[in-house]
Amino acid sequence: MRYDKSHKETTHRRVVETASARFQKEGLDSVGVANLMKDAGLTHGGFYSHFPSKEALIEEAIVSSMEATFARLCRVAEDGGIEEFIRYYLRPGHRDHPEKGCAAAALAAEIARHSKPTRAAFTEKTRKLISLIEARLPKPDAATARAIFATLVGAIQLSRAVSDSKLSDKMLEAGETAALSLVRMNRADLRFL
Amino acid sequence: MRYDKSHKETTHRRVVETASARFQKEGLDSVGVANLMKDAGLTHGGFYSHFPSKEALIEEAIVSSMEATFARLCRVAEDGGIEEFIRYYLRPGHRDHPEKGCAAAALAAEIARHSKPTRAAFTEKTRKLISLIEARLPKPDAATARAIFATLVGAIQLSRAVSDSKLSDKMLEAGETAALSLVRMNRADLRFL
DNA sequence: TGTACATCAGTGAACGCGCGTTCACTGATGTAC
DNA sequence: TGTACATCAGTGAACGCGCGTTCACTGATGTAC
Numbered sequence: 001m002r003y004d005k006s007h008k009e010t011t012h013r014r015v016v017e018t019a020s021a022r023f024q025k026e027g028l029d030s031v032g033v034a035n036l037m038k039d040a041g042l043t044h045g046g047f048y049s050h051f052p053s054k055e056a057l058i059e060e061a062i063v064s065s066m067e068a069t070f071a072r073l074c075r076v077a078e079d080g081g082i083e084e085f086i087r088y089y090l091r092p093g094h095r096d097h098p099e100k101g102c103a104a105a106a107l108a109a110e111i112a113r114h115s116k117p118t119r120a121a122f123t124e125k126t127r128k129l130i131s132l133i134e135a136r137l138p139k140p141d142a143a144t145a146r147a148i149f150a151t152l153v154g155a156i157q158l159s160r161a162v163s164d165s166k167l168s169d170k171m172l173e174a175g176e177t178a179a180l181s182l183v184r185m186n187r188a189d190l191r192f193l
Numbered sequence: 194m195r196y197d198k199s200h201k202e203t204t205h206r207r208v209v210e211t212a213s214a215r216f217q218k219e220g221l222d223s224v225g226v227a228n229l230m231k232d233a234g235l236t237h238g239g240f241y242s243h244f245p246s247k248e249a250l251i252e253e254a255i256v257s258s259m260e261a262t263f264a265r266l267c268r269v270a271e272d273g274g275i276e277e278f279i280r281y282y283l284r285p286g287h288r289d290h291p292e293k294g295c296a297a298a299a300l301a302a303e304i305a306r307h308s309k310p311t312r313a314a315f316t317e318k319t320r321k322l323i324s325l326i327e328a329r330l331p332k333p334d335a336a337t338a339r340a341i342f343a344t345l346v347g348a349i350q351l352s353r354a355v356s357d358s359k360l361s362d363k364m365l366e367a368g369e370t371a372a373l374s375l376v377r378m379n380r381a382d383l384r385f386l
Numbered sequence: 387t388g389t390a391c392a393t394c395a396g397t398g399a400a401c402g403c404g405c406g407t408t409c410a411c412t413g414a415t416g417t418a419c
Numbered sequence: 420t421g422t423a424c425a426t427c428a429g430t431g432a433a434c435g436c437g438c439g440t441t442c443a444c445t446g447a448t449g450t451a452c
Contacts (some may be wrong), residue, residue, distance in 0.1 A: 008395065018273060021212055029222035032438060045442085047394045104351065109302055112222055112353035119356035145349075146364055147371030148289075150342065154347025158297065158339075160305035162319060163312035171242075171339055178340030180423065181378060182371055201428065225405060238409085239429045247406065 012050050015040045021091040024106035025099035028058055030115070059118045064112065065103040066125030073132060082136040082148075087180045089152045090172045095159045104129070104149075105156040138187035151179045199277040205243050208233045213254040218292035221251055221307070231326035252311045255304065258296040259318030267325060275341075278370045282345045283365045288352045297322070297342075298349040331380035342370045 005150040018040040022031045034044035039055055051057045077085040088094075089102070098106040102128060111122050126149075134145035155175025211233045215224045226247055227237035244250045270278040281287075282295070291299040297319060304315050319342075327338035348368025352361040 006327040011395080025221065027303060029220065030306070033440085034437080042395095043397050044439090045398060048440070048442095049395065067359055104354070106302060107348040108354045109299060110220060111282045112325065112350070113223070118355060119354060123355040123357050123360065124353065127360070142365045143363070143370060146351075146367035147344065150347035150351055150364060150368045151344045151371065153351060154343035155340070157305070157350070158319065158343055158346060159299045161297070161312060162316040163309060164316050167316065167320070170336070171343060174336045174339035175259065177336060178344065178371075182374070185374060187379070204428080226407085227404080235428095236430050237406090238431060241409095242428065378403070 008050075011040075011042070015042070015047075016026065016057070016060050016064050018083065019057055020065045020103075021099040022130060023058065023061050024103060028107065028110050033057075053116050055118060058114060059121050062103050062107065062118065063121050063125060065079065066122070066129070069102045070125065070128055070132065073129070077136045082133065082138075082183055083180060085133065085136060086148070086152065086176060086183070090155055090176045090179075092169070092172065095156055095168065095172060098160065101155075102156070105153050108153060108157075137183065140188065141186055144182055144186045146181045148182050151175050151182070201243075204233075204235070208235070208240075208243060209250070209253050209257050212250055213258045213296075214292040216251065216254050217258065217294065220287060221303050226250075244292070248308050248311060249300050251307060252314050255311065256302070256314050256318060259315070259322070262295045263318065263325065265323055266322070270325065270329045275326065275331075275376055276373060278326070278329060279341070279345065279369055279376070281284075283348055283369045283372075285365065288349055288361065288365060291353065295346075295349070298346050301346060328374070331375065332382065334379055336378045337375055341375050343370045344368050354384065 015037070019031065019036055022036060023041065033047050037044045045059075051060070069165060073085055073088070076088045080088075094101045094105070103111075103122070117134055130142070130145045130149050133148055134140050134142050138145055152175060155171050159171040159175075161169050162171065208230070212224065212229055214300045215229060215232065224326055226240050230240055240250075244253070266278055269281045270384070273281075287294045287298070296304075296315070304312060323335070323338045323342050326341050327333050327335050345368060348364050352364040352368075355361050355364065
């Protein structure tokens with residue numbers, strides 16, 4: 001099968017995107033190479049003509065997901081500012097669909113246990129997300145942006161882990177209120193607090 | 194080998210505690226039953242006279258860890274109030290030693306993918322931790338307590354995942370500042386913010 | 387234009403390994419005599 | 420007090436399975452003649 005130049009590239013992207021969704025839904029360890037390739041309509045043997053190792057795919061999948069998340073959040077912030085960004089991140093739909101959501105919220109703890117290159121790639125994309133928040137703050141401030149991101153990630157994770165749906169909703173609401181408060185404190189320049 | 198009544202109980206506890214530490218350091222999937230039992234000084238065959246399944250051990254390990262964390266944080270809050278609680282949770286030593294730390298910070302995303310009983314046990318212990326925060330707030334408020342816990346969990350997770358140690362430190366600092374601000378807002382009754 | 391061929395994306399069998407789980411067994415010890 | 424025995428925590432071989440990875444191969448297609 002000799003295909004034109006773009007063919008392999010298209011396949012590669014399809015594998016990365018399938019992997020991205022499944023990693024975030026099932027966890028990095030629970031998705032096997034063979035099963036994943038089958039899901040992408042291929043056989044497992046071809047995997048290593050696309051990626052040097054599963055770890056390399058993990059890195060690509062995280063980067064791809066974080067870039068998509070960045071682009072989406074950019075648009076949301078463009079339209080509705082940082083407040084809408086916060087509400088969008090903490091919407092129940094994000095909690096309920098990790099496969100379509102933010103890789104930081106789905107995989108942060110697992111990424112911490114992976115290779116240096118994987119963590120470095122994640123770090124770069126995390127920085128961008130934090131910068132996006134910072135730039136949208138009434139009075140741009142990196143520490144506030146970092147804290148808001150931590151609150152968003154923690155609230156989504158806890159809302160996913162608890163088995164009581166009422167508590168789950170309340171975690172999202174509490175995260176939203178707190179993140180919005182941090183924005184308002186930033187606007188009001190309440191540094192003394 | 195016939196032992197007195199307390200013997201099996203002691204062994205059981207040793208396995209749970211070994212598991213607890215290793216799960217939080219290496220992840221739930223990365224720790225195998227055989228390897229874990231060896232680490233506890235036993236052979237893998239005996240595992241099923243202690244636990245009906247690996248999942249049951251996971252549940253016990255999480256409960257055990259959360260109870261130890263609760264007790265430790267209780268003491269810290271007793272001595273230094275909610276502010277010291279926050280500083281203690283976000284100390285670099287907690288980031289650097291997940292095996293001795295909070296299960297929520299180490300495993301929240303993975304717990305979300307596990308069995309209902311495991312998640313229910315985690316939920317109960319999470320509630321207790323949040324109640325502990327709430328009770329220590331200047332003006333007890335569940336939503337603020339939930340938001341503080343989300344911020345702590347998110348900050349630890351991100352500080353562990355990023356590969357840049359400076360950014361990692363800044364994540365902890367930002368989380369601390371934000372959580373302390375939420376406490377001060379609670380004290381000042383700044384609900385309008 | 388028609389044909390022969392080189393390319394190379396994708397195939398599928400095979401590798402050693404560790405996984406969770408089962409089970410017939412062992413042997414040190416508390417207890418009954 | 421001394422001995423025979425029942426108990427049962429722990430042993431280790433074995434199960435089928437999926438893991439990540441390797442590699443000799445296939446065969447459709449773009450290209451050179």
